[in-house]
Amino acid sequence: MAQFFSVHPENPQARLISQAVKIIRDGGVVIYPTDSCYAIGCQIGNKDAVERIRQIRQVDDKHHFTLVCRDLSELATYARVDNAQFRLLKATTPGCYTFLLQATKEVPRRLQHPKRNTIGLRVPEHVVTQALLAELGEPLLSSTLLLPGDEFPQTDPYEIRDLLEHQVDLVLDGGYCGVEPTTVVDLTEGAPVLIRQGNGSLKPLGLE
Numbered sequence: 001m002a003q004f005f006s007v008h009p010e011n012p013q014a015r016l017i018s019q020a021v022k023i024i025r026d027g028g029v030v031i032y033p034t035d036s037c038y039a040i041g042c043q044i045g046n047k048d049a050v051e052r053i054r055q056i057r058q059v060d061d062k063h064h065f066t067l068v069c070r071d072l073s074e075l076a077t078y079a080r081v082d083n084a085q086f087r088l089l090k091a092t093t094p095g096c097y098t099f100l101l102q103a104t105k106e107v108p109r110r111l112q113h114p115k116r117n118t119i120g121l122r123v124p125e126h127v128v129t130q131a132l133l134a135e136l137g138e139p140l141l142s143s144t145l146l147l148p149g150d151e152f153p154q155t156d157p158y159e160i161r162d163l164l165e166h167q168v169d170l171v172l173d174g175g176y177c178g179v180e181p182t183t184v185v186d187l188t189e190g191a192p193v194l195i196r197q198g199n200g201s202l203k204p205l206g207l208e
Contacts (some may be wrong), residue, residue, distance in 0.1 A: 002165040004157075006173040009033070012131045016172075021135040023170045029053060031145060031160055033174030034068070035126040036096045036182045036199045037153040038160065040168065041068065041142035045108065050141060056167055058148040064184075065111055066098050066120035067139040070130065074139060075121050078106050085187050088205070094125035096199035100186040111141065118188055128174040144181045152179040 003023070005016045024030055029042050029052050040056065042049035044067065054063070069075040072089055079101035081089065089099065103112045103119040112119055121139075124130070133140065145160070146153045154160045157173035164171070183200035185207075186193040192205045202208045 002161060002168050003170045004161050004173060005170065006157075007128055009174045010127055012128045012174070014131075017128075017131045017135050020132060020170055020172055024132075024136060024140070028169030029056075029167075030170040030172060031157075031164065031168055032129060032132060032140075032172040033126060033157075033177045034124045034129050035094075036124075036144075037155060037177045037179055038145040038157070039066075039068070039140075039142045040145050041140040043136075044111070044139060044141045047110070050111070052167070053141075053143055056164065057143055057146070059143070061110075061114055063143070064100065064113060064118070064120045066122055066142050067107070067111075068129065068133065068142045069121060069123050069139045070133040071123060075123060078104055078139065079119065079121050080104060084190075088187070088192065089123075092200070092204050093123035094130075095123070096125075096182045098122045098182040098184045100184065100188060100195065102188055116188070118186075120184070122182060126174075128172065132172075146181070153177075153181060155179050 007016050027046050029049050098120045100118050107119050144153050155177050161171045180199040183198040184196040194207050
């Protein structure tokens with residue numbers, strides 16, 4: 001049975017954030033709010049938790065998971081970033097973007113795309129997410145909470161609890177989120193390549 005914490009979306013209670021991080025460190029799978037929509041996440045190194053997310057989302061090993069990072073310095077630990085990429089990332093983070101980049105050795109092989117050795121990375125602009133990341137001290141391995149057969153991500157935390165209370169360990173209620181996921185951009189080929197248009201504006205990417 002999943003626990004359910006209601007946190008203030010602008011001033012999250014430190015006690016609840018601390019309890020949520022303990023659940024993550026203990027191998028839990030958590031649902032949490034972001035600046036685009038709700039996401040499902042776990043600790044990077046927990047293989048069992050990752051497999052649980054794959055089963056909930058019904059995705060295979062070619063699915064691009066995202067490392068949700070606190071800031072650009074943390075992102076650079078997990079991805080190879082050149083000067084041009086860094087300038088683009090600095091102009092668009094934090095925000096509703098997921099960037100595909102070449103993974104460093106800090107990213108477990110099983111989390112990388114099996115052929116391209118890439119990983120999705122993002123820096124969200126959401127107080128609850130940032131509080132979680134600050135307390136955790138490392139990125140959250142995440143995926144959009146888009147359930148099999150659904151056209152849009154889940155947005156109501158109470159409905160999420162009803163749907164997934166036996167499959168996840170915690171639903172972190174930060175209020176309603178949007179239903180538009182992040183804009184996904186591939187930066188591995190030099191110039192930005194749009195993979196999915198979502199909540200993030202294309203203007204700062206030069207893709208309008």
